[in-house]
Amino acid sequence: MRRVLAGLVAGALLALAGCTAESPKTDDGAAAPTGPPCLPAASAAASPGPAPSSAGKPLPAMxxxxxxxxxxxxxxxxxxxxTILNLWRSNCEPCRTELPAFQRFVTSAGSKVRVVGVIVMDSRPAAQSVIDDKQLTFPMLEDRDQQFSIALSQVVGRSVASALPATLFIAPGGRIVYTYQGIALDDEKIRALTAAHLGIEVAA
Incomplete structure (x- = not known):
């Protein structure tokens, strides 16, 4: 009887170990990517920065x-x-060029400014490869069906997904005060745009 009980206990422990060792899954059943963490459930830890702005256009509610x-x-x-919102895709060469500059900016800015990446219509393995290669640590969201990009485009009055990378500067209060689309940003240009549109100086 003792042997039977011992076998049952051992089996239960093995089953439990198997459950806890299983890789986390996303809501569609796929293995979760291993990239940077997302925004905290409540981002109260972020620096409050300047008072909320009434300028600009509000972020879409979604x-x-x-x-x-x-x-x-x-x-x-x-x-x-x-917040600086950077929209990118793995097969976009200017995106890949400017992502390391954003990573360096994150290190310099500390809690003054939050940088969030948005991966647009990309596969998880391809995006993961870029994240790993560029050693990105800032939060990442994914817009696989372009719904967020479309909503942003309606707010700013031009397509943000058809000409990636796109970078949006968001003032406290959730208002988009500037949208940049052009040649890949470098360290100096990111700092200059941040100072001009968010009123925050970040040292090199």
Whole structure:
């Protein structure tokens, strides 16, 4: 009897170990990517920065999925701190060129400005490869069906997904004060745009 009980206990422990060792899954059953963490459930830890701005156009009211799993983030969270939103895709060469500059900016800016990446219509393995190669650590959202990009385009009055990369500067209060689309940004240009449109100086 003792042997039977011992076998049952051992089997239960093995089953439990198997469950806990299983890789996390997204809401569609796929293995979760291993990229940077998403925004916290409540981003109160971010620096409040300047007072909310009444200038610019409001962010669209919607939820966007985190790259690191199935959780969704309310885009309104992006308005609780000065934020730079960078839309990119793995097969976009200017995107790949400027991502390291954003990573260096994140290191220099600390809590003054939050940078959030949005991966537009890309496969998870391809995006993961860029994240790993460029050693990106800032939060990532994914817009696989372009719904967020379309909503942003309607707000700013031009397509943000058809000419990637696109970078949006968001003031406290969740208002888009500037949208940049052009040649790949470098360190100096990111700092200059941040100072001009968010009123925040970030040292090199």
């Amino acid at each position: 939820a966007v999925r985190c790259f690191d799993g199935g959780r969704y983030v309310d885009v309104a969270q992006l308005g609780n701190a000065p």
